[in-house]
Amino acid sequence: MAHMVVARVSSAPCKASGSRRSAVRAQSKAQQEADLRQTVAIVGAGIAGLASAVSLERQGFQCLVLERSETRREGGTAIALWKNAWRALDYLGVGDELRNGNHPELDSVELCAAEGGILKRFSFDECNGGPHEFRGVFRGELLRALESKLEQTEIRYGVGVERVTTTETGTGGVVLRTEGGEEMRCLAAVGSNGASSGLCGLPPTNYAGYRAIRGVANFEGEMPLPSSTVRQVLGRGMRAGMYPISDREVYWFVCFNGAEGDGPPMERALEAFRSWGHGVREVIEATAVEDMVASSIRDRWQSPLAPVGRGNLTLAGDALHPMTPNLGQGGCCALEDAVVLGRRLGGAAGGEGMAAALRSYEAERLRRTLKLTVRAGVMGSLLQIDNPLVTAARDAVVSRAFDPSSFLDHTSYDCREA
Ligand SMILES: Cc1cc2nc3c(=O)[nH]c(=O)nc-3n(C[C@H](O)[C@H](O)[C@H](O)COP(=O)(O)OP(=O)(O)OC[C@H]3O[C@@H](n4cnc5c(N)ncnc54)[C@H](O)[C@@H]3O)c2cc1C
Structure with a gap:
């Protein structure tokens, strides 16, 4: 209080x-x-x-x-908190309270092709600077x-x-x-x-050229992905992502290219994702449209x-x-x-x-x-490319040449140290 x-x-x-x-x-x-x-x-x-x-x-x-x-x-959806954030939360005195809030700790990543299978799967243990810590929590x-x-x-x-x-x-x-x-x-x-x-x-701020819709899906029964996995699904000018935030809730997002301001209504924007596999259709269908949040992606x-x-x-x-x-x-x-x-x-x-x-x-x-x-910003531009030749090459690189060792380097930062 x-x-x-x-x-x-x-x-x-x-x-x-x-x-x-x-x-x-x-x-x-x-x-x-x-x-x-x-x-x-x-x-x-x-x-x-x-x-x-x-x-x-x-x-x-x-x-x-x-x-x-x-x-x-x-209200609002969830937010991903990486090791650097947990260090700050520990300093602020709320780390353990949030850890104990039934939010599973996630330990691996799956990168999937929208029109194919899993391109790459790796564990956070393969990334330098471990042990790592990643959980999603509700913003509220x-x-x-x-x-x-x-x-x-x-x-x-x-x-x-x-x-x-x-x-x-x-x-x-x-x-x-x-x-x-x-x-x-x-x-x-x-x-x-x-x-x-x-x-x-x-x-x-500058508009990055794409918009996002986020939500939290509720599952009474089986969830569409393993309880400890962050999944990203890569398409052409479109992508989706999801991870569990409790034993029955999955946070998800989709990103799609378009001009700012006159984007399609939420339902129509989501239509293109409803045919996707890897759990994308399931999470959209398990979320009420009025609980979804749409944002224009911007930076400076x-x-x-x-x-x-x-x-x-x-x-x-x-x-x-x-x-x-x-x-x-x-x-x-x-x-x-x-x-x-x-x-x-x-x-x-x-x-x-x-x-x-x-x-x-x-x-x-x-x-x-x-x-x-x-x-x-650069990562977003690469992930939002819609040229089919370039996205095929991207998927091939992710599948055969992607090295996760430096994937989490930026989360090793400790703000408590001068
Ligand atoms: C799609 C999407 C996904 C994201 N996912 C993640 C993620 O997984 N992990 C992560 O770390 N970050 C994520 N972010 C970023 C994260 O949401 C923001 O960085 C964070 O919310 C910023 O918090 P803030 O307090 O600076 O600003 P805000 O959350 O914008 O809060 C600003 C507050 O100021 C109030 N306010 C505004 N103007 C005034 C005024 N004039 N007077 C008084 N009050 C005012 C507002 O009402 C609001 O409460 C995501 C962002 C987006 C768009």
């Missing part, structure tokens, strides 16, 4: 006179403003925002999370676990932030203006409000050399490094951001010290995430 202690309000005596009541109100307002000046405001209560709040609380910071949605997101469950760790942080739902202003050095903190017109002066602000965050004026190749934040304002998660989901790393990196942010700010006292710490945090994170963003 989040406790509402950021804007502490002194309790007024029951029978205060009118003038005493207004004096108490004035005093409590002044107290609230003074408290806010010591508070780090976090914009957005997604993975990046909640994880940042947990991490900063651990360093002794008072935080206030402002989330535009009226409630915490409970992850958010709930993070929120439950907050002891000193207030989360205000239904409050969108319109803009944040600050000075170059961060002296004087930041001023947030909410979409309701309220102004708050805080010590610092973290924009964790997703890929279309406009808080630091970064360029917009954000260089560590280009400026991001200013003064005491920074970004985290997709707001900082939007990447395509081809490595399953966007959310994992949002968790890493939170740990590094806490580590970097832990030593900063405020004013210029804090602004400098935020610039080093951004540089550290972008040095890591640019490589992942580029790799995920």
Whole structure:
């Protein structure tokens, strides 16, 4: 449970006179403003925002999370969490709770041809840097676990932030203006409000040329794939993937090429996948259309050399490094951001010290995430190729020459280490 202690309000005596009541109100307002000046405001209560709040609380910071949605997101599908994310979750104190949530640990990969058999099967043990750890968890469950760790942080739902202003050095903190017109002066602000965050004026994201539909299929009886396997099915300009997230649920996705915005309705987009084997038809049929989520796939190749934040304002998660989901790393990196942010700010006292710490945090994170963003983007382009000669050659290479030893190198990163 989040406790509402950021804007502490002194309790007024029951029978205060009118003038005493207004004096108490004035005093409590002044107290609230003074408290806010010591508070780090976090914009957005997604993975990046909640994880940042947990991490900063651990360093002794008072935080206030402002989330535009009226409630915490409970729905959504699942998210793949690799070893680098589990390290961050352990640091944040929620790793074991999520591990114990009946999510099977997966240990192997199958790459299949949409119009053929299994091209390649390998175990994570064949990848360098083991032991590896991979599980899928429900997004709502992850958010709930993070929120439950907050002891000193207030989360205000239904409050969108319109803009944040600050000075170059961060002296004087930041001023947030909410979409309701309220102004708050805080010590610092973290924009964790997703890929279309406009808080630091970064360029917009770029459409990657394909869209995705995701869902979670429920099976009463036998599941269409082994309980410990991640499966990808490769077609021409289309692909699908799936893995079990419990003993009766399978997370799945499909990706298909097309112009952004005017894509076909969900049902029609899925039609082409219904004839596929390898369990693709089964998972689609075992999912209600209203529970599926459609997304345009976008990214931005954000260089560590280009400026991001200013003064005491920074970004985290997709707001900082939007990447395509081809490595399953966007959310994992949002968790890493939170740990590094806490580590970097832990030593900063405020004013210029804090602004400098935020610039080093951004540089550290972008040095890591640019490589992942580029790799995920290139991988997505290759997997979405629709030329039949090229896809036949790709399948032959996967089948005969693919070496999995470096497949998981990027998950060995440990954000807890400086
Ligand atoms: C198809 C697909 C599959 C994916 N699969 C994986 C995977 O398997 N593994 C993985 O690690 N990642 C995956 N990702 C990426 C992952 O979903 C994102 O990286 C992650 O959700 C980013 O979290 P975030 O908190 O930065 O942003 P978001 O989840 O976008 O959260 C931002 C929050 O800010 C709020 N907000 C927005 N604007 C404002 C405002 N002005 N004021 C206040 N609040 C605001 C929003 O309501 C939202 O709650 C996938 C992405 C896609 C599209």
